[in-house]
Amino acid sequence: MQDGLATPLASQNETDIALDMLLSRASVSPAAMTEPAPEGLDLNDILDAAMRAPDHGRLRPWRFLTISGDARHRLGEVFVAALRKREPDAADVLLERERTRPLRAPLVIAAGVHVDPDNAIPEIEQVLSGGAAVMNILNAAHALGFAAMWVTGKNTYDPVVNEALGFHAPDRLIGFVYLGTPNETAKAVQRPLRDDFVRDWSA
Numbered sequence: 001m002q003d004g005l006a007t008p009l010a011s012q013n014e015t016d017i018a019l020d021m022l023l024s025r026a027s028v029s030p031a032a033m034t035e036p037a038p039e040g041l042d043l044n045d046i047l048d049a050a051m052r053a054p055d056h057g058r059l060r061p062w063r064f065l066t067i068s069g070d071a072r073h074r075l076g077e078v079f080v081a082a083l084r085k086r087e088p089d090a091a092d093v094l095l096e097r098e099r100t101r102p103l104r105a106p107l108v109i110a111a112g113v114h115v116d117p118d119n120a121i122p123e124i125e126q127v128l129s130g131g132a133a134v135m136n137i138l139n140a141a142h143a144l145g146f147a148a149m150w151v152t153g154k155n156t157y158d159p160v161v162n163e164a165l166g167f168h169a170p171d172r173l174i175g176f177v178y179l180g181t182p183n184e185t186a187k188a189v190q191r192p193l194r195d196d197f198v199r200d201w202s203a
C-alpha cells in the first residue's frame with residue numbers, strides 16, 4: 001500500500017469501509033476528548049497520511065510538530081507570552097486559559113507550511129497543500145478511532161507563537177490539531193445537504 005500507485009481496494013467490502021470512514025468523519029472538540037492519544041505506529045500512520053496530500057511542484061510544504069506530555073505546558077507558556085504581548089493588560093483568567101489550552105488534549109500537532117515565495121507555484125497553493133495534509137490527518141485519526149479537531153484561533157496567526165515554534169515568515173502556522181480519544185460526550189454533527197452546495201454546470 002505504501003508505495004503503490006493507484007492500489008485498487010481488494011473488495012467491495014473494503015471500498016465500503018473506506019467510504020464509510022470518509023462519510024462519517026466529524027471533529028470532536030477537545031472538551032469531548034480523553035486519553036489516550038495516538039502514538040507509535042498509529043501516529044506514524046496518521047502522519048504518513050499527511051504525506052499523501054496533493055502537492056503542486058512536489059514542494060512538500062507541510063511541517064508538523066508533535067507536542068505531548070510536559071511539552072504541552074511549554075506550549076501553554078508560549079500562548080501566555082503571545083497574549084501578554086497582544087494585550088499587556090490581559091486579565092489573569094484569560095492568561096490562565098491560554099496556559100491550559102494545550103492541556104485539553106493528550107496530543108497537539110502544530111501544523112505549518114514552509115512557504116517558498118519565489119517559487120512559480122503560487123503561495124496559496126503551498127498553503128492549500130498544507131491544509132490538505134491536515135485534512136488527511138483528521139481522516140486518518142478518525143479511521144483509527146481517535147478524536148481530532150483543527151483549531152486556529154489567534155495563536156496560529158500570532159508572530160510570538162510562530163517564532164517560538166520555528167515558523168519564521170514567510171513560513172507560518174496553519175493551525176493546531178488536537179488529538180485524543182472520544183469520550184461519551186462526543187456527539188454526531190448534522191451535515192449540510194449536498195444539493196445546497198453543488199450544481200451540475202453541464203446541464
Ligand SMILES: Cc1cc2nc3c(=O)[nH]c(=O)nc-3n(C[C@H](O)[C@H](O)[C@H](O)COP(=O)(O)O)c2cc1C
Pocket residue numbers: 025026027028149150151152153175189
Ligand atoms: C482552518 C480551520 C480553522 C479552524 N479553527 C477553529 C477554531 O479556532 N475554533 C473552533 O472552534 N473551530 C475551528 N475550526 C472548525 C473545526 O475544526 C470543525 O471543523 C468544526 O467544529 C465543525 O466540525 P466538523 O469538522 O465535524 O464539521 C477550524 C476549521 C478550519 C478548517
